Amino acid sequence: MNYEIRRACPKDIKRIIKLLHQVNMVHYEIRPDLFKPLTTKYDEQELESILKDDNKPVFVYDDGEVRGYAFCQLTEVRDNLLLQDCKSLYIDDICVDEQARGRHVGKALYEYVCEFARQAGCHNITLNVWEGNEAALSFYRNMGMLIQKTTMEVILR
Numbered sequence: 001m002n003y004e005i006r007r008a009c010p011k012d013i014k015r016i017i018k019l020l021h022q023v024n025m026v027h028y029e030i031r032p033d034l035f036k037p038l039t040t041k042y043d044e045q046e047l048e049s050i051l052k053d054d055n056k057p058v059f060v061y062d063d064g065e066v067r068g069y070a071f072c073q074l075t076e077v078r079d080n081l082l083l084q085d086c087k088s089l090y091i092d093d094i095c096v097d098e099q100a101r102g103r104h105v106g107k108a109l110y111e112y113v114c115e116f117a118r119q120a121g122c123h124n125i126t127l128n129v130w131e132g133n134e135a136a137l138s139f140y141r142n143m144g145m146l147i148q149k150t151t152m153e154v155i156l157r
Contacts, residue, residue, distance in 0.1 A: 003067075004061075005109060008051055008059065012069075013051075014044075015157075017044065019069055020095070025038075027130060030130050031132070041093075055074045056073050058070070059098075066091060066154050068106060070093070070114075071093040071096045072092065074089055074090075089126075106139060113125065125145075128151070129134070
């Protein structure tokens, strides 16, 4: 199968919006107390701005149609009293189109992001996974990721 992974560009925005809807619905189904249905975390104008920001690269898997994306953020700690100097890449969001699952789109995106982070001089890659998103947890474990820290909550009613 011929495909390329590349930086997203403005012509990809409409397709990215459709994929953002899919991700939102996964989150809504897991946590309807926190997520609204049938919406996205970014609108077209916000995406246009993000795509111009080199510290927030967005990569797409394109085989003639965008089948997945990875939203990333480069962060750097310098001269911190507590923490070592460190450059990191945070994966804010990875999505593989529901119709393309099982075709190794996510693996290709993840490996591309890892190589990008290495080339950028990053020490590590981090991300968050919602509790209950077993498919994502399994995928990231299979990619070799380990738990770095745990966020906990109590719901007050």
